[in-house]
Amino acid sequence: MNEIRPPARALPADLADRLRAALPEGTVLTEATDREAYLLEERSLYRGQAPIVLRPRSTGEVAAAVRVCAEAGAPIVPQGGNTGLVGGTVTAAHEVLLSLGRMNGIEEVDPLNFTMTVGAGCILADIQQAAERAGRLFPLSLGAQGSAQIGGNLASNAGGINVLRYGNARDLVLGLEVVLADGRVWNGLRALHKDNTGYALKHLFVGSEGTLGIITRAVLKLFPRLTDRVVAFCALRDPADALTLLSLARDRAGEAVTAFELMSELTVEIVQRHAGGQDPMRERHPWYALIELAGSGHDGTLRPVLEGILEEAFERGTLADAVLAESSAQYAALWRLREGIPEAQKKEGGSIKHDVSVPVSRIPAFLRRAGEAAAEALPGVRVCAFGHLGDGNIHYNLTQPMGMEKAAFLAQWERMNAIVHDIVVELGGSISAEHGIGLLKAGELRRYKDPVEMDLMHRLRDALDPGRLLNPGKMLG
Template identity: 60%
Template sequence: MIPDFAAIVGPGNVLSGTDMAPYLEEQRGLYQGSALAVVRPGSTKEVAAVVRACAQAGIAMVPQGGNTGLCGGGVPDGRAVVISTERLNRIREIDSVNFTLTAEAGCVLSTLQAAAEDLDCLFPLALAAEGSCRIGGNISTNAGGVAVLRYGNTRDLVLGLEVVLPDGQVWNGLRPLRKDNTGYDLKHLFVGAEGTLGIVTACVLKLFPRPREMATAMVALPDPAAALSILAAARAASGDAVTACELIPRIGVDLCVRHVAGARDPFDAPHPWVMLIELSSSRPGGLGEALESVLADALERGQALDAVIAESGEQRKALWRIREGVPEAQKKEGGSIKHDVAVATSRVPEMLERCTAAVEAALPGVRVVAFGHLGDGNIHFNLSQPVNADKQTFLEAWKAMNRIVHDIVADMGGSVSAEHGIGMLKIEEMARYKSPVELDLMRRIKTAIDPQGLMNPGKVLP
């Protein structure tokens, strides 16, 4: 029997039938689920009551934030209740002296960015879905984004959490402390767990001084190895003020110019690769000169073929539009097989060379669109279907392409999921690449915290 959720959250916050549709489909359309109901609690107390009711009835639960995930982690299987955190959208406290922000899990990421900016601070987590993703989902997937090089992943930005456990108990770990050695650091169990251990309802996040100066450039390159040399020089010359370093291949630029409104190639001639590099500092003065000096030296050495430095906010946005437009542009080219992988930054050129040669040999005509976060070694090694190929036939090669790319990445000591999580999409990969010891430890933790196995079953763990 399904519990009387309406008595807990109100009739208008229990959805059924066609009203559930927006909560049941994964963003890329890879998974279409079904659910017993969608429940939208408005407080931690209501979340706890809903979870207790589900636990007592033996009903599985699927926590969901903005439903912007890319691996099916928030898709229910028909025997579960979706617990949406969208109504948990209050900012509880901002402490500009302690540089912390305490917010509920349903707050949209861009709302938190704006709240920090209003107090002359910065919350640095930044990613394409920031206008719709919610901080609870960011925490549950340990989201990355474009500023990881300088500020770290979401895990590095979380000081404390409030979590409803699978039996309905509430763990209040909302501590705004940077030092706390009182036993196990429990918050790290829930960051990146994708809702399999509990439901994050609130968090304490780190803030930083707002940047007073930015220097942004797009640099034309002969190859990815040249980008690493320029990155290293920029870090040294700027006092390690490089915030972002993004790599884009020729095909990525071409697709953006073709399909993304307002996107244009800033260079007069085509180049094999481009990098977008951005420096920022809370102390104004000197970054522009440092970047100019680094690029002048790179041009002299032949590491850079050309360079454009943004001279205004609009020019900066125009350069970023090329990087941000790659995923959108790829959709217009038919089927896309995507890989979210990471290797040591120094080995990115080797990974690109090996993976490209392997997939092109296995699938003639495939178009490799490998782009992303060079600064932290996270490359989105995406494959667009051959020109005029049948989309469905191409997508049937997904597992074969996974095996090729992921085997190479694993051989290089890398990760087959850098920032998107595991969800359902990569469960087989977990079984293949995680050691038996790691998997056993993870299963023990899951069993200890969720002995009934009701919290987001079928995700993360094979």
């Protein structure tokens, strides 16, 4: 477990009293037992230390809390569902944690405008269900959607399995309401599909990880509900064949290709071993792909399209085998092979994780080069590679060699990160595709990011938060 950076200075002794005077009863938590759940971190790489946790119910209460903290010179760290994987919401002992979980209202669903207005604390799965009840779709979908909150999804520009068709979180928001570092509220909560009246300020805050402002409400884009879904699980010789299959699918099915997930043999093996998944193939294969087509208003028409894609791929010699889901139960079982990977990894042993992206055409080269370099640097290391082939995002996770102590393996984290990330950058890629930077990758961002780009980011930060009181230490350090 990593230690949070040492405190610059202690919080004022009377800060909790000042916050209680400004906020409703029950909003300020200082007892250790009350704070505990907010200090734990998903990967157990860090442990938060905030002596004060705030639980506001409204934008006005967030603004009041930020004003009190700004006057006291107290850093404040916003937290959503606490499902992040880069330490983006952990706290030091001189910081206040602000949880947005009580701001969880779905304020308006407008099916004619294809929009929904929500509080930052809304659980992603609840948003999906509200859209479904209105006959619409909110397509952001990821493994933690049962506890992840939309404010955190937007602050980290979350990705997930549907980016190929619908884009990242940035592409799914029309308007925002944001509390700034001085406690002022920017009201950009507009439900407009076109608004060309100046800088698109919302894009500053999406992906900023709470370092420029605290997102409190959002207007989200909705889409037509999907009424026809078909999925196939495909066996492949190598990632190059997967790329050929993806290209064929997009040529034949266009935007109906909703997801295309790549999985190495090890990923399927560990899901079978630890998460109850069942490989539908008769034999083991080096690589697998899960492909889904989905559409609206065309019930039953996508199945023959997918069958045609698979038949053509067999004729070309691209596919080794394929299974097409015949029922909703089989559909869920095939997706379980993909969705069960992260949890299964935890039970398989130590894992050094990389959330990277490269241009889609360069994925085979990345996987080959990274595999060779990792094996040379750490003999016996097992590559657990999976992810969103269609948008170039691979979760390139290294699992500890059999017989090696977990602690000894994890001690190789920085060395293996450098090996993998150097290859990613050489191929024109990114060291963070969808998980963000947080504390975990702040040093690596400084190493790999263009100096001019870093300078511009620092200038924006200083303009909006000159005291560096919002989520300090994250992203830019």
